[in-house]
Amino acid sequence: MKKQIVIATLALAAFVLGTNTIQAQTTASTTVNIILSDIISIDAGSVATNGIVGFNYATSTDYNSPQNVTVANSLIVSSSNNFNVKVKAEGANFMNGSNVIPVDVLQVKAVPAGGTMVGTFxxxxLSATDQELVSNATLGAKKSLSIDYSISADKASTVLLGKEPGTYTQKVTYTATAI
Known part of the structure; x- marks a missing residue:
């Protein structure tokens, strides 16, 4: 019986000591990469994308008064860097067949109110040459800008009055460029 107690005690001691000192452990590690690229885009939801701005001169009062059209969310830009926004007409004149009106009859103004874009407005x-409309706009996602289109009373009465009636058209292009 003593022999069995000694064996049981030794077995118990070996079990207790063995479980504390013999533990198997392994590790694995994984590298996670986040790959970033510079981006800049004008959102397809921008009103300027295929938008139409109209000025109607139907009465003498129209030709003697300034006209203004403000288009909210004209541009929505996402950029990973600060950026500039430029504007230009695709030609030197508004066209109606062979009849023309110089594009500089139209003023284009960046309007910070109501938008989320921050920069120098x-x-x-308007001209057929790229001109900076917004400079050093801060980076970010979906930065919106309203644009104010206007024709002064002076331009209406001196440039538009006397032109052949009809619809004169010109495409205006906006370009966002990372800086």
Whole structure:
């Protein structure tokens, strides 16, 4: 019986000591990469994408008064860097067949109110050459900007009055460029 107690005690001691010192453990590690690229885009939801801005001169009062059309969310830009927004007409004139009106009759103004874009906003007379409308706009997703289109009473009475009646058209292009 003593022999069995000694064997049982030794077995118990070996079990207790063995479980504390013999533990199997392994590890594995994985590298996770986040790959970033610079992006800049004008959102397809921008009103300027295939938008139409109209000025109607039907009465003498129209030719003697300034006209203004503000288009909310004209541009929605996402950029991973600060950026500039430029604007230009695709030609030197608004066209109605062979009849023309110079594009500089139209003023284009970046309007910060109501939008989320932050930068230096400008007012320009439209031309066929790229002109900076917004400079150093801060990076971010879906930065929106309203645009104000206007024709002064002076331009209406001196440039538009006397032109052949009809619809004069010109495409205006906006370009966002990372800086």
């Amino acid at each position: 400008k007012t320009i007379a």
